[in-house]
Amino acid sequence: MIGYRTPLLPPIDLAVRAGSTLGVLGPNGAGKTALLKSLLGLLPLLGGRRKLPLGRSPQVGYVPQRDRLDMSWPLRVLDVVLMGRARLVGPFKRYSARDCDQARAALHEIGIGDLAERPLYALSGGQHQKVLIARAIAAEPELLVLDEPTSAMDPAAERIFLELVARLKSAHNLSVVLVTHQLTAIAGFATEVALIDRERELFEVGPAEQMIDPHKLGRLYGREVMVSRVDGRIAVVIGEGAPN
Amino acid sequence: MSGFADFWAGRDLWREPLLAGILAGAILGYIGVFVVLKRMVFVSAALSEISGVGVAFAFWLGAVLGIDPHAHRATPLLLEPTWFSLIFACLAAALFSLQPGHRKLASETIVGLGYIISSALVLAILNSPRIAQEAHAVGDILFGNAVTVPRKQIEALFGAAFAAVLAHAVFFKELLFVSYDRETASVQGIGVFRYELLLNLATAVVISVATRAVGALPVFAFSVIPAAAALMLTDRMRLTIALAVIFGVVSAAVGYYVSWVEQLPTGASMVVVASLFLLPGLVKIARRSAV
Numbered sequence: 001m002i003g004y005r006t007p008l009l010p011p012i013d014l015a016v017r018a019g020s021t022l023g024v025l026g027p028n029g030a031g032k033t034a035l036l037k038s039l040l041g042l043l044p045l046l047g048g049r050r051k052l053p054l055g056r057s058p059q060v061g062y063v064p065q066r067d068r069l070d071m072s073w074p075l076r077v078l079d080v081v082l083m084g085r086a087r088l089v090g091p092f093k094r095y096s097a098r099d100c101d102q103a104r105a106a107l108h109e110i111g112i113g114d115l116a117e118r119p120l121y122a123l124s125g126g127q128h129q130k131v132l133i134a135r136a137i138a139a140e141p142e143l144l145v146l147d148e149p150t151s152a153m154d155p156a157a158e159r160i161f162l163e164l165v166a167r168l169k170s171a172h173n174l175s176v177v178l179v180t181h182q183l184t185a186i187a188g189f190a191t192e193v194a195l196i197d198r199e200r201e202l203f204e205v206g207p208a209e210q211m212i213d214p215h216k217l218g219r220l221y222g223r224e225v226m227v228s229r230v231d232g233r234i235a236v237v238i239g240e241g242a243p244n
Numbered sequence: 245m246s247g248f249a250d251f252w253a254g255r256d257l258w259r260e261p262l263l264a265g266i267l268a269g270a271i272l273g274y275i276g277v278f279v280v281l282k283r284m285v286f287v288s289a290a291l292s293e294i295s296g297v298g299v300a301f302a303f304w305l306g307a308v309l310g311i312d313p314h315a316h317r318a319t320p321l322l323l324e325p326t327w328f329s330l331i332f333a334c335l336a337a338a339l340f341s342l343q344p345g346h347r348k349l350a351s352e353t354i355v356g357l358g359y360i361i362s363s364a365l366v367l368a369i370l371n372s373p374r375i376a377q378e379a380h381a382v383g384d385i386l387f388g389n390a391v392t393v394p395r396k397q398i399e400a401l402f403g404a405a406f407a408a409v410l411a412h413a414v415f416f417k418e419l420l421f422v423s424y425d426r427e428t429a430s431v432q433g434i435g436v437f438r439y440e441l442l443l444n445l446a447t448a449v450v451i452s453v454a455t456r457a458v459g460a461l462p463v464f465a466f467s468v469i470p471a472a473a474a475l476m477l478t479d480r481m482r483l484t485i486a487l488a489v490i491f492g493v494v495s496a497a498v499g500y501y502v503s504w505v506e507q508l509p510t511g512a513s514m515v516v517v518a519s520l521f522l523l524p525g526l527v528k529i530a531r532r533s534a535v
Contacts, residue, residue, distance in 0.1 A: 040431055062431040073281055073424055074475060074484045083421045087433050092414060119479035139432060 001047030002031070002038040008198040011048060014039065014205055016143065018053075021169065021176040023190030023208070025183065027221060031198040032179045036147060039177065058143040058175075059087075061136030065148040068128045071121040077131050078103055078116040084138035106138040107131075109171070110164070126157060130164075137168060144174045150185050158182070162189050187212050187227075187234040195220045212236065218243025247505035258504060261458075264393040264401060265496035265514060268454040269466050271405035273492025274412070275447050276471035277485050282423050287340055287444075288451055288467040290355050291333050292460050293362035295452035298332030299325040300369035307374035326400065329452045337448035341441040397457040404453040408446040419443050420481070458496075458511065465515040466492050469522065476525020491521045 008031040037043035081103040150158040193211035217225040224239030302325040422439040474487035499514030
């Protein structure tokens, strides 16, 4: 049972399977953030329990809902990426040369290794997003959580971003949770999809091919939704009328 | 006698207050980097006022109980204004760490309310007939007097500065992460509340003790101006901290000297000198804007 003080939804059951990509899809204000916080243990459950198959919380790499880093801080790119290693290093210790090497390796992997010494204000918007991913990867995560990462991107940048995440998922054997309100980000990327909308008291989760369905999406958005395949890729279009 | 010779001849008089000013300039210059970057400038002002309520409350309580806390060797330990000052400031710091807020009452409004209500309480208590005779002395204890600083207050300031620097040295990476990106630090399992509380308590203790040693105005200025001046000049964290500390120390020393030779108010002179350090950064920004 999830919620801040009162339940947002009827009791739900949600699992993130090892190696899967879970897409959490819902309109603005649907309760996606509350679901994510509950999943990560940041928001206490109002009922039920959170099972941890590893017997501990997984190491999380997190990419927040933000298209720019705070540039008022006098930090280099490397300083920000090193923050991802804070928990690995533990309290009472400083970052070691190995931590710096790992942070630089994460930047190289994302393709921005040459930016390590740059101040934050000297980066473009796309580079800011890549720094956030590098920080998440530097945390040596088992679970990569992306909270509406593509909300400020154009479709081409979104595609490039998702391809990068898919590559990292494969390279690091990650489980991924992608929270978004953008249908295009989910279709063809997630292996499992959760549909959520607290106003309609809707929560449904299943394999992506079952959930990217005109009827289910129509119910979620209260509009007609068309799903079709174009050159082997899934295209989703929101129509003008009521759902079928 | 020349200005400097006159100043040097009076070294027995200024040695301790100058040391207090330099200590306050150094530690507040450092703390100020976090204060400015975390956009909590008014938290430092509010903490200063709230610690003042603690001092005033100790005097008021002493008067009610028929004890004069200002009288030498007569103050029971439990009525020592320093304790009340620290307790009030630390409680406020803990409250601010909880980031209280409501959709109609933002955190910054709560900080503002803390400042306003504390200022009013201090005024009310100071003008209470119960402690009217002591009002001037209480005012000195409350808001400091950079001209004469008792050795006890220098020791307290040194202790507070040492504790704050130690906390920052041991937990620097956590304090930086939590201050820079609270949300991500929380998701990655860093104890956000714990470190924000530590940061705010260190700030509260330094501000509380420094206010009593050198005064409210220089403390507020030292916790803002040196850091702001340094931030305009560099893009490196360590260099920002080093510059802020240097600006704080030089402002305190030169300000004290100027106040001595020109017979100006000491705290205000320190603030004016500190303000001069803003000029290079402003010129740099103006040049960049012109390109």
